[in-house]
Amino acid sequence: MIDLRSDTVTKPSKAMLTAMMQAEVGDDVYGEDPTVQELQKKVAKMLGKEAALFVPSGTMANQICLNVLTQPGDEVICEADAHIFHFESGALAKLSGIQVQRLPGQAGLITVEQIEAAVRPGAHYYPRTTVIALENTHNLAGGTILPLETIEQIARFANDNALKMHLDGARLWNAGAASRIALDVFSRFFDSLSMCFSKGLGAPVGSIIAGSQEFITEALRCRKQFGGAMRQVGYLAAAAIYAIDHNFPRLSEDHAKAKAFAEILAESSAISLNTESVMTNIIMFHLPGDFEASKIAVQLQEKGVLVHAMGPRSIRAVTHLDVTRSEVIQAAQIIVKLVQA
Numbered sequence: 084m085i086d087l088r089s090d091t092v093t094k095p096s097k098a099m100l101t102a103m104m105q106a107e108v109g110d111d112v113y114g115e116d117p118t119v120q121e122l123q124k125k126v127a128k129m130l131g132k133e134a135a136l137f138v139p140s141g142t143m144a145n146q147i148c149l150n151v152l153t154q155p156g157d158e159v160i161c162e163a164d165a166h167i168f169h170f171e172s173g174a175l176a177k178l179s180g181i182q183v184q185r186l187p188g189q190a191g192l193i194t195v196e197q198i199e200a201a202v203r204p205g206a207h208y209y210p211r212t213t214v215i216a217l218e219n220t221h222n223l224a225g226g227t228i229l230p231l232e233t234i235e236q237i238a239r240f241a242n243d244n245a246l247k248m249h250l251d252g253a254r255l256w257n258a259g260a261a262s263r264i265a266l267d268v269f270s271r272f273f274d275s276l277s278m279c280f281s282k283g284l285g286a287p288v289g290s291i292i293a294g295s296q297e298f299i300t301e302a303l304r305c306r307k308q309f310g311g312a313m314r315q316v317g318y319l320a321a322a323a324i325y326a327i328d329h330n331f332p333r334l335s336e337d338h339a340k341a342k343a344f345a346e347i348l349a350e351s352s353a354i355s356l357n358t359e360s361v362m363t364n365i366i367m368f369h370l371p372g373d374f375e376a377s378k379i380a381v382q383l384q385e386k387g388v389l390v391h392a393m394g395p396r397s398i399r400a401v402t403h404l405d406v407t408r409s410e411v412i413q414a415a416q417i418i419v420k421l422v423q424a
């Protein structure tokens with residue numbers, strides 16, 4: 084099987100498992116796990132933030148950040164196809180009692196003008212707008228990178244209007260690798276950010292959040308409340324450290340595989356795909372009206388290729404460290420043959 088459903092399907096390599104087995108651990112609820120401490124310090128430094136906190140998943144990372152930045156009844160502004168809206172099981176409403184206002188974006192990007200128009204006036208009958216949440220790279224838009232200039236404009240507006248900024252940076256690693264912009268350049272515009280180790284970085288579990296010391300102190304309490312405090316979790320932190328040191332530097336290989344895949348698909352008259360939009364490791368392509376994405380995904384599975392149907396006619400493929408370039412090319416050829424038949 085050539086599994087292109089997601090970069091989350093990767094399994095830890097032998098070298099990563101060895102690093103995990105050799106980890107020094109302690110009870111992290113008592114703050115005594117040296118490997119977790121090392122990871123948190125390492126990521127805080129990379130992001131230019133005062134502190135960081137290891138958490139079990141990207142969803143919990145986003146949920147903790149937004150819980151800490153808001154009060155029940157508040158409103159968070161996000162792009163219409165944000166992960167926090169579609170794929171976190173309504174957790175913002177359930178865990179934090181907050182609602183979102185979704186703005187239609189271009190390639191995952193919303194503008195400062197849209198945000199300005201969306202922020203609620205102060206009257207008591209409106210929800211309070213308190214946070215602007217961005218996603219970089221943007222998953223549903225196809226792994227697109229949000230340009231720094233726009234992020235900066237939004238952050239300036241947020242600062243002038245006492246709004247907080249959160250970044251769902253589950254794949255910020257990919258944005259950094261593809262744009263060659265250091266992660267701390269992206270992160271400086273945000274009060275809180277989340278990043279995942281279990282996606283392109285190939286660790287089995289784990290995400291991290293970062294922000295000021297004051298923010299992380301509150302996040303620590305919230306992590307406990309959400310059931311995300313763990314004990315000898317240095318084994319997983321060791322996988323994350325290994326992932327940063329060994330797999331972050333190789334992400335551009337995944338991006339090159341995605342480009343090669345996209346170029347083959349784009350040659351097919353039956354597939355709609357703009358290769359310019361393939362900026363990282365995600366390829367979103369669209370089929371003509373007489374195709375159903377879910378049926379095509381089943382037919383592809385029978386031919387040994389796994390992809391994700393993301394809408395009636397949209398399919399997502401994701402490259403990662405457990406698929407080779409030749410497998411990716413083979414998968415693209417199988418897709419082209421199937422839709423042209």
Ligand SMILES: Cc1ncc(COP(=O)(O)O)c(C=O)c1O
Binds near residue numbers: 143218221281
């Ligand atoms: C952009 C984005 N944010 C958050 C998450 C949630 O991560 P997890 O699956 O670890 O909860 C994902 C997962 O795919 C994601 O793509």
